Every structure is written in structure tokens, then in C-alpha cells.
Amino acid sequence: MSQKKNDRVAILYLSYDGLMEPLGQSQVFQYLRELASTGSYDITVLSYEKKADWQNVARRRAVKEQVRAAGLRWVPLRYHKRPTAPATAYDTFLGILVGSFLCWTRGIRIVHARSYVASVVALALKWAFGTRFVFDMRGFWADERVDAGIWRPRSALYRATKWFEQHFLEHADVVVSLSRAGIEEMRKFPYLRDRQPAFEFIPTCANLEMFQVPARPTVANATLTIGYVGTAIGWYVFEPTAVAFKRILEFQPATRFLILNRDEHDYIRAELRRQGIPEAAVEIKAVEHRDVPREMARMDATVFFIKPVFSKKASAPTKLGELLGCG
Known part of the structure; x- marks a missing residue:
């Protein structure tokens, strides 16, 4: 009842x-x-x-x-x-x-x-x-x-x-x-x-009805897509992410980078240019929350760095659970 x-x-x-x-x-x-x-x-x-x-x-x-x-x-x-x-x-x-x-x-x-x-x-x-x-x-x-x-x-x-x-x-x-x-x-x-x-x-949550492992076939010699999700400033540091992208390109020149971010596109592009990453290799877009799982499904792996500081002892990145939910 x-x-x-x-x-x-x-x-x-x-x-x-x-x-x-x-x-x-x-x-x-x-x-x-x-x-x-x-x-x-x-x-x-x-x-x-x-x-x-x-x-x-x-x-x-x-x-x-x-x-x-x-x-x-x-x-x-x-x-x-x-x-x-x-x-x-x-x-x-x-x-x-x-x-x-x-x-x-x-x-x-x-x-x-x-x-x-x-x-x-x-x-x-x-x-x-x-x-x-x-x-x-x-x-x-x-x-x-x-x-x-x-x-x-x-x-x-x-x-x-x-x-x-x-x-x-x-x-x-x-x-x-x-x-x-x-x-x-x-x-x-x-x-x-x-x-x-x-x-x-109570850690940050992920809705596993939304964030699921994508049902997509394995394709031989498919282009590798590396993702980045969320803010690129503050206690998330984007510079080492750009460096990581550069190193990945050295080993896999066909790699593509998919970045989901709302408001910092100019800063992100400037950091990528500083590392010599061609614009053609990068897609930066802002999407509604309901569309994030669809975009994550396009990613083979993701990279992000957090400052190793005292304040982050009491935090948990929201995107981590969502990314794990997507496999």
C-alpha cells in the first residue's frame, strides 16, 4: 500500500x-x-x-x-x-x-x-x-x-x-x-x-540507465578516439592533458580527440595549438546532459588530470563514474 x-x-x-x-x-x-x-x-x-x-x-x-x-x-x-x-x-x-x-x-x-x-x-x-x-x-x-x-x-x-x-x-x-x-x-x-x-x-552518482557500455562492433584498424569531458580550468589542469594528446599523436597519428566542454573552448584551443596539435584532429562541442552518454560512446579512452592538492581529498569527480559506466 x-x-x-x-x-x-x-x-x-x-x-x-x-x-x-x-x-x-x-x-x-x-x-x-x-x-x-x-x-x-x-x-x-x-x-x-x-x-x-x-x-x-x-x-x-x-x-x-x-x-x-x-x-x-x-x-x-x-x-x-x-x-x-x-x-x-x-x-x-x-x-x-x-x-x-x-x-x-x-x-x-x-x-x-x-x-x-x-x-x-x-x-x-x-x-x-x-x-x-x-x-x-x-x-x-x-x-x-x-x-x-x-x-x-x-x-x-x-x-x-x-x-x-x-x-x-x-x-x-x-x-x-x-x-x-x-x-x-x-x-x-x-x-x-x-x-x-x-x-x-555518499560519492558522486552516475545513472547507469543513461551511462551504459555501448553496443558497437569491433572494427579492425578503426580510428582511435580519445575523449575529455568537463571543465578545463581550476583544479582540473588541461595543460598535461594537451601534452598527453601530443604524445598519443606521436604513436598514433590518426588519433582523433573529442572534447565535451561548455564555456572554455578558446582556452582549450589555445593550449592545443601550443602543443602543436592540428585543429583537424580535434572536435570540441557543448552538449546537453542527456546527450553526454551518446558522445561518450564515441570515445575509446579518456584523459584528465586533477591538481594533487589538499582540497581534493574531500571530492570525487562526477565524470569518473559516468565514464566507467560507459566502459
Whole structure:
């Protein structure tokens, strides 16, 4: 017998990543769709959508229908990028206002916050409404910003974010980490010695109904296709990838490179030119998340490099599980 609607646990899921982004599709929607399908949870998703994504009316309608069909409720807010601190403060304030309305009208019992900005909202709601707070940290965000060269070490933004991180860890009912190594690092934090939160290890997911080993015949002397998926900046370093492409070409001159990337095509082309890789050997394209498995099926192997830095101890590359699912 299915659970009565008013018996379902009311959950507010907060994500500073948009549901219309590939990351929102793979790492937010896929989880929540499965949870909603159990009939045990009444889930409202509050996300921050980028302007360029929101202006794609056809895509917006498709995501709305996708969310509705999954039995989820979607409350999209506009994401503001600049100036950084005031824009983020505004987004946070608006999130608290809208989140408060949802807690009041929907009887929210659990607030699941994806990463740090969303957790500021969640902590405010916990103090105001007594909701349980799940801190889904996604990695050591402040340290990731430093390691990616976005923030300066010991800058005001870094110190403020670490202050918030401490409060999230001290007041969360549950802390979700993408890696066991991240949990071990947090257990060593001096301020958690006397009060260890409940830690849960939940790595990034891959929908194996989408990401499957392609059914294609083996062709003798077929052209080798090497792939690259995702961002090429920050803690992913593209320069050694370009060097690897160059070395592969030296041994297999007919090799082709297929790169799936949204916004960094000019940078990628510049790095490839610097290594002397001919443009004819490379295909760079941006695709919707639903089309990524089809493109991965064209790849024989993939290459990517991550900076060996402290912050990455608490992270897990989303694309790894998806690539493994494709064989």
C-alpha cells in the first residue's frame, strides 16, 4: 500500500547550482528523482539558475516537465555572479526569505543543503524553524577556491568561508562527504574533538540507465578516439592533458580527440595549438546532459588530470563514474 501524502517527510533541498546545468541534472535531479519515487518524501527543490540557462525557454520548459513528472516541486531563483560578495549575500538573503516561506507553508522538517552558500540558508532556517540540517559539503570549498587560484590564501573571503564551515560542521545534524578521506580529515579538526557530527559517505552518482557500455562492433584498424569531458580550468589542469594528446599523436597519428566542454573552448584551443596539435584532429562541442552518454560512446579512452592538492581529498569527480559506466 502506498504511503499517504500527508505522512511523507517534507524536505527542502537547496542547491546553489542550477537544476538546468549538467551538474544539477547529474548530481541533484538523479538523486531526488529516486527518493521521490519511494513515495516517502515530499521534496521541494530550491535552486539558483544562471541567466543564460534560464533564457533557453525550450530547455526551461523541458526541465519543468521533467521535475513535475518525477513528483518534485521546483522553486527556481536567479543566480547573481557580480560583484561577488554582494551578489552572493543577496542570493543568500533571498534564499532565507523564500526558504522561510516554504518552511512555514510546506511544514518542512529536513533541509538538505548542497555546498556552502546553500548551507548559510539552511543554518538560518534551522535556527528559525528547528528544521534538521544536512550539510552536503561537496568538498572543502574555501580550499578549493584557493587551490584553483580564484581566492588568495588567508584573504577575507577565505577566512569568512572557513568561519562558516566551522559553524556548519558544529551545527549540522548530518554531514555528507564525497570521500572517506574527507571524513578522516574532518575528524582531526580541533573544534570537532568534543562533538563529532554524524558523517555519511555518499560519492558522486552516475545513472547507469543513461551511462551504459555501448553496443558497437569491433572494427579492425578503426580510428582511435580519445575523449575529455568537463571543465578545463581550476583544479582540473588541461595543460598535461594537451601534452598527453601530443604524445598519443606521436604513436598514433590518426588519433582523433573529442572534447565535451561548455564555456572554455578558446582556452582549450589555445593550449592545443601550443602543443602543436592540428585543429583537424580535434572536435570540441557543448552538449546537453542527456546527450553526454551518446558522445561518450564515441570515445575509446579518456584523459584528465586533477591538481594533487589538499582540497581534493574531500571530492570525487562526477565524470569518473559516468565514464566507467560507459566502459
